[in-house]
Amino acid sequence: MSIVNSFCFELVSPEKCVFSGEVKSVVLPSENGDITILSGHSSVLSIIRPGIIIVELASGDVYRYVVVDGIADASSSRCTVLSENIFPVDELCIDELDNHIFKITYDIKSVDDVDHKSKLQQLLLDLSLVRDSLR
CATH class of the missing domain: 2.60.15.10 (F0F1 ATP synthase delta/epsilon subunit, N-terminal)
Known part of the structure; x- marks a missing residue:
């Protein structure tokens, strides 16, 4: 034992x-x-x-x-x-994660504020890394 x-x-x-x-x-x-x-x-x-x-x-x-x-x-x-x-x-759907990534990618194009754009770009990178680790 x-x-x-x-x-x-x-x-x-x-x-x-x-x-x-x-x-x-x-x-x-x-x-x-x-x-x-x-x-x-x-x-x-x-x-x-x-x-x-x-x-x-x-x-x-x-x-x-x-x-x-x-x-x-x-x-x-x-x-x-x-x-x-x-x-x-088990609750996270990869399609849902892809949708968040797509939305953030779209949002970045319309943001003029440099700080806000930088934060969105970092979030996009972080979510992409997480998505890749799930595959």
């Missing part, structure tokens, strides 16, 4: 706590590459890049969430990710 060390993981958006529970591991898309968090992990604070968070429970069940941005705070017994944009992969 194997003993699985678990830790508390929370995935939080401004609207709600998307996931909270004991997990075996979490893979995070950090700005320096993917990192796997396990029980006993050293403390780390990291910026989240667009990608997929993979959450594995002790039972072996796996949940996947698309994130566009965020911050992760991990310690030996807890990991919390805060992100404004969190989508469970």
Whole structure:
């Protein structure tokens, strides 16, 4: 019989706590590459890049969430990710994502404000990276 060390993981958006529970591991898309968090992990604070968070429970069940941005705070017994944009992969339709990308591409053409245009271009890039990681 194997003993699985678990830790508390929370995935939080401004609207709600998307996931909270004991997990075996979490893979995070950090700005320096993917990192796997396990029980006993050293403390780390990291910026989240667009990608997929993979959450594995002790039972072996796996949940996947698309994130566009965020911050992760991990310690030996807890990991919390805060992100404004969190989508469970099973609820995210690639066609829906493509529609958002198309709309933003169209909107960029009509924006004159340089700062606003820059933010839309960054969002377009982020969403494109997420879409590519789902294929």
